[in-house]
Structure formats: structure tokens, C-alpha cells
Amino acid sequence: MHHLVIDRWSRGSSSxxxxxxxxxxxxxLVFLIALSTTPPAAQGAFAAxxxxxxxxxxxxxxxxxxxxxxxxxxxxxxxxxxxxxxxSGDSLRALALAEKSFLSGVxxxxxxxxxxxxxxxxxxxxxxxxxxxxxxxxFVYRYLFVVAExxxxxxxxxxxxxxxxxxxxxxxxxxxxxxxxxxxxxxxxADGIYHAMLSRGFRGRFVPAAPAPFRASDALFFxxxxxxxxxxxxxx
Amino acid sequence: xxxxxxxxxxxxxxxxxxxxxxxxxxxxxNGIDFxxxxxxxVALFGANGSGKTTFVLHLNGLLRGEGSIEICGMPLGDATxxxxxxxxxxxFQDSDEQLFMPTVLEDVAFGPLNLGLSPNDAxxxxxxxxxxxxxxxxLERAPYHLSAGEKKRVAIAGVLAMDPEILVxxxxxxxxxxxxxxxxxxxxxSLPQAxxxxxxxxxxxxxxxxxxxxxxxxxIAGEGDVIELIQRxxxxxx
Numbered sequence: 485m486h487h488l489v490i491d492r493w494s495r496g497s498s499s500x501x502x503x504x505x506x507x508x509x510x511x512x513l514v515f516l517i518a519l520s521t522t523p524p525a526a527q528g529a530f531a532a533x534x535x536x537x538x539x540x541x542x543x544x545x546x547x548x549x550x551x552x553x554x555x556x557x558x559x560x561x562x563x564x565x566x567x568x569x570x571x572s573g574d575s576l577r578a579l580a581l582a583e584k585s586f587l588s589g590v591x592x593x594x595x596x597x598x599x600x601x602x603x604x605x606x607x608x609x610x611x612x613x614x615x616x617x618x619x620x621x622x623f624v625y626r627y628l629f630v631v632a633e634x635x636x637x638x639x640x641x642x643x644x645x646x647x648x649x650x651x652x653x654x655x656x657x658x659x660x661x662x663x664x665x666x667x668x669x670x671x672x673x674a675d676g677i678y679h680a681m682l683s684r685g686f687r688g689r690f691v692p693a694a695p696a697p698f699r700a701s702d703a704l705f706f707x708x709x710x711x712x713x714x715x716x717x718x719x720x
Numbered sequence: 721x722x723x724x725x726x727x728x729x730x731x732x733x734x735x736x737x738x739x740x741x742x743x744x745x746x747x748x749x750n751g752i753d754f755x756x757x758x759x760x761x762v763a764l765f766g767a768n769g770s771g772k773t774t775f776v777l778h779l780n781g782l783l784r785g786e787g788s789i790e791i792c793g794m795p796l797g798d799a800t801x802x803x804x805x806x807x808x809x810x811x812f813q814d815s816d817e818q819l820f821m822p823t824v825l826e827d828v829a830f831g832p833l834n835l836g837l838s839p840n841d842a843x844x845x846x847x848x849x850x851x852x853x854x855x856x857x858x859l860e861r862a863p864y865h866l867s868a869g870e871k872k873r874v875a876i877a878g879v880l881a882m883d884p885e886i887l888v889x890x891x892x893x894x895x896x897x898x899x900x901x902x903x904x905x906x907x908x909x910s911l912p913q914a915x916x917x918x919x920x921x922x923x924x925x926x927x928x929x930x931x932x933x934x935x936x937x938x939x940i941a942g943e944g945d946v947i948e949l950i951q952r953x954x955x956x957x958x
Contacts, residue, residue: 491822491862600822626820629864633816676817679782683810684882685802685834693829693839 490554493546493597500544500598505607507702511709512595518713519587524580529720530587536712537590544598551597555589562586601625606692615689622690626677631670638662638669732756732886732914733779733791740774740785748774749785750938756886761915763925763946765955766935772918773813775935776888779916780808792885806835809879809913813890815871819863824855824874827863831882842881849877853907869900873907880911887913893921922956 494501500508515533522529541548562585570578595604605618642658733756740749748771756762764772777783779791781801789796791804812818821827825846832842850856853873858866863874872892879887892908893901905927908915919925925932925946932949934942942949950956 495823495860602822602826633864673817676812676814677820679777680810680812680818681820681830682782683780683805683808683812684831684878685805686830687802687834691830691833691839693826693833693843 489550490593490597491601493544494600494603496545496598498544498598500540500594503598503705504696504698504702505599505603506610506698507706508595508599509604509607509611510706512591514706514710514713515591516588518717519584519591522580522584522717524574524577526720527579529716530580530583532716532720533587536716537587537594540594541590544594546594546597551590551593552586555586555593558585558589602690602692605690609689619688623674627670627674631666634669634673635662635666638666731790731793732758732760733789733916735778735790736788738775738778738785738787738789740778740783742774748938749778752787752938752940754933754940756914756916758885759912759914760931761917761929763929763932764916764918764935765920765925765932765949765953766941770935771938772935773890774938776810776890776916776918779886779888780805780810782810806882807885808888809882809884809886810888811872811875811879811890811892813892813894813918815868815875816864818875818878819871822862823860824850824863824866825859827874828877828881831878835882845881845883846877849880850874852880853877854903867900868895869897869904872896872900872904876907885913886916887911888916888918890918891920892917893919893924920955922950925950 515536519533522533538548541551559582562582566578566581569581599607601622605622608618608621609615639662642662733754735752735754738749738752738754739747741747750771752771752775754775764775766772774783778785778789778796781796781804791800792807794800794804796804819827821830825843828846828850829839829842832845833839837845847856847859850859853876855870855873855877858870858874863871866874887908889908892904896904901921901924905924908928915928917925917929929946932944932946933940934949934953934955942952
């Protein structure tokens with residue numbers, strides 16, 4: 485499961501993992517602003533952004549292909565808009581749209597792949613992002629695992645009872661039934677998890693176990709990212 | 721002397737006339753009177769759907785029915801809810817519902833951090849209880865990769881880390897193989913807290929508790945010595 489892999493990545497010990505989540509979040513924001521404002525014709529800049537991300541992934545000891553593969557999951561969505569743009573005759577803008585969404589995905593994955601969930605959500609909290617939004621992020625992330633596990637068990641149960649032999653119509657009917665039951669079961673499971681959290685004193689906020697001070701090296705890291713993004717954005 | 725204030729204060733749990741109806745109209749609890757003395761261990765027997773789990777969810781205010789509930793002398797209400805949740809540690813039947821943090825250490829530290837302990841103190845306490853339950857080797861492991869027995873131990877550690885006075889164990893031996901059950905029993909017997917154990921396992925009840933309560937259709941149908949109750953309600957198969 486993707487988020488299990490990302491959870492594992494985020495427990496690394498590289499210099500990028502050790503940077504303060506606030507510095508990494510700020511760097512991501514700068515990167516995304518620079519990327520989104522880069523004109524479609526500046527193809528050299530996109531290549532430079534990609535090199536920047538590869539260097540960062542290398543520094544974080546994360547598999548570049550693994551990152552790219554997961555970031556590519558965003559492409560079917562952006563490709564729809566890219567195709568529409570291409571059909572309207574602006575192929576360069578269509579290409580830039582796909583590039584921007586892919587590179588944004590890689591950059592966001594780099595953040596969550598080098599920072600545990602509690603770290604980057606604590607960083608969001610320190611930026612005064614509404615707590616409700618942060619809670620939604622935290623619960624969605626946790627419950628993804630719950631839902632995926634439930635789905636896998638139900639699929640196995642269906643396979644054990646010969647679901648592969650179903651016709652296409654029967655297959656759709658089965659899938660629709662599974663989705664309905666999956667929703668109900670996930671709801672029950674999520675309710676159980678919430679009860680367990682309340683039992684252990686949860687009061688609407690995940691308290692980070694190890695809040696680290698913002699160090700000079702974190703400031704230096706952010707400055708380097710800012711300089712790199714600005715240089716690419718202005719010079720290329 | 722029954723009803724004397726000293727007697728009530730020394731009780732870990734004191735419940736009178738507890739009733740609860742689910743939103744679909746099911747009357748799950750129908751006038752439960754229950755008490756647990758400090759340090760005592762009691763088993764809750766009863767068929768599936770007899771109201772045992774609904775009952776234990778009332779002990780730390782996860783469900784709120786009609787009637788009066790006192791925990792360690794404190795009436796359960798909005799003002800005392802946080803304090804009562806730190807005194808009543810609930811170990812749920814399905815450990816997967818209880819383990820939701822990315823690593824074992826963070827999961828066990830979750831409760832102490834919510835109690836307001838500093839991160840250092842919370843992590844120290846988490847390490848101590850993990851050592852106590854024999855899981856010191858798994859601090860950085862993801863909880864969902866552990867075996868069923870290990871998950872149960874970590875779930876118990878997560879509750880013990882809050883230093884509760886009462887442990888509520890909902891079917892603690894479900895999904896466990898016999899050797900793991902034996903290890904778990906040894907661990908539970910070593911814990912000094914008062915215990916409420918929801919179980920179908922007569923052996924566990926005999927080994928861990930001195931008194932039993934039998935639930936039937938949301939009422940208490942019988943109460944007394946564990947062995948006597950097992951025989952009276954034929955609560956064992958061979």
C-alpha cells in the first residue's frame with residue numbers, strides 16, 4: 485500500500501529527514517509558487533526543477549523511480565485538462581500543465597516521504613492552518629489504511645467464492661455491492677478507532693512526540709531552496 | 721456498611737440503574753446495578769448482543785445512558801470526563817482499532833501526551849511500559865506489522881501508559897493462539913489494577929477474576945463466584 489511505503493520512507497535518517505518540518509513545508513511552498521508561475525515556454529526551467537527534485541530525492545535516499553511512479557498517479561487527472569488544452573491548439577501549454585502537476589506531485593511526495601505525518605501536520609498547525617482541516621488530513625491519512633485493508637479482505641473473500649467467474653454485468657454488480665459494504669464497514673471501524681482515541685484522552689489535537697527547535701541549519705536549508713527556485717524562475 | 725460514604729469512595733466503580741437505548745431503538749442496557757471494589761477483578765459473561773460491550777463503553781463515558789455512574793468516587797459527567805478517562809483504561813477487542821499511530825513508541829506515548837506530559841516524560845513512560853509488557857524490542861515498528869499477540873501487548877501498554885486505576889479488557893484473548901493466551905494471562909495477572917474482563921473464555925475468567933456477572937438481554941441475570949456462575953449458566957463447552 486502506497487501510504488505504508490511513504491510512512492516507512494518518512495522514518496529515514498538522512499539530512500533532509502532531519503530538517504525541521506516547517507522549513508521543508510516553506511521550501512515546498514516556494515517551489516510550488518515558482519513552478520506554477522513558470523511560463524510554458526521555459527522548458528529549460530522545468531528540466532532544472534526536475535534536477536533539483538532528483539538531487540533532493542538522492543539526498544533523502546529515496547528511490548527516484550518509486551517517487552516518480554507514485555507522482556504519476558496524478559497524471560490521469562491533469563492529463564484530461566492537458567488533452568483539452570492540446571485539442572484547442574496550445575500543445576506547449578498542455579505539456580507544461582502535465583509537467584507542472586507531475587513535478588508538484590514529486591515535490592509533495594518528497595515532503596511527506598521525509599517527514600512523519602505528525603511532523604508536517606504540526607508544521608501546518610504552527611502556521612495557524614485551521615485545526616479542523618489538519619484533523620481531516622490526519623484522519624483521512626490514517627483511515628486510508630483502514631479502508632484499504634477492508635477492501636483487500638473483501639476482495640479475497642470474493643475471490644475465494646469464485647468472483648473471477650462472474651460475467652461483466654455480474655462483476656459490476658459485485659463491485660457495487662463491495663463498495664457499499666466497504667463504506668459501512670469502514671465507517672464502523674473508523675468509529676471504533678475514534679472511540680479508542682477518546683479513551684486515551686484525545687481532545688481534538690495530535691500532540692507531537694518530539695517537537696524539535698528550528699535551527700540555523702533549517703534556516704540555511706530553506707534559504708538554499710529559496711535561492712535555487714528563484715534562480716531557476718528568473719534565469720531560465 | 722452498605723451505602724456508607726467510605727464504602728462508596730473505596731469502590732472503583734459504582735453504578736445504579738444504568739439504561740441505554742441505541743438510536744435504532746434497541747434497548748441494550750435495561751437497569752444495570754454494578755460495583756467493583758478497588759483492586760478487584762470481575763468477569764462479564766453473556767451471549768453475543770447481551771449488552772456487555774455496550775456496558776463497558778459507559779465506564780469511561782464513550783456512551784452516555786441514563787442512571788448514575790461513579791468512578792473512583794467521581795460522578796461521571798462532562799466536568800469529570802477527562803479525569804475519568806485517565807482512570808479507566810479500555811483495551812478494545814480488536815487491537816487494530818486501538819493502534820493508530822505510525823510507530824509502536826508513538827502509539828504508546830499518545831495517551832501520556834494527551835494527559836499533558838512533556839514529550840520526554842511521555843516517551844520515557846512509553847518505553848517503560850513497553851518494557852513491562854515485553855515489547856521493548858519493537859519501539860520503531862509499525863503497529864500494523866505486528867502479530868496478534870504483539871498488537872494486544874502494545875494495546876495494553878498504550879492503556880497502562882496512562883497509569884489507570886481500572887483496566888477494562890474487552891475479550892482480550894480473541895484471535896490469540898494458546899501460548900500467546902498463556903503469556904497474556906501471566907501479564908494481566910501481574911498488573912495490580914482493578915479489572916473488568918469481558919470474555920467468553922471460562923479458563924481466562926477462572927484464572928484472572930474472583931467474581932463474575934452474567935448479562936442477559938441488557939440485564940444482570942446472575943452474579944457471584946466465577947466457577948459457580950459458569951456451572952449455573954453452563955458457560956463452558958467440552
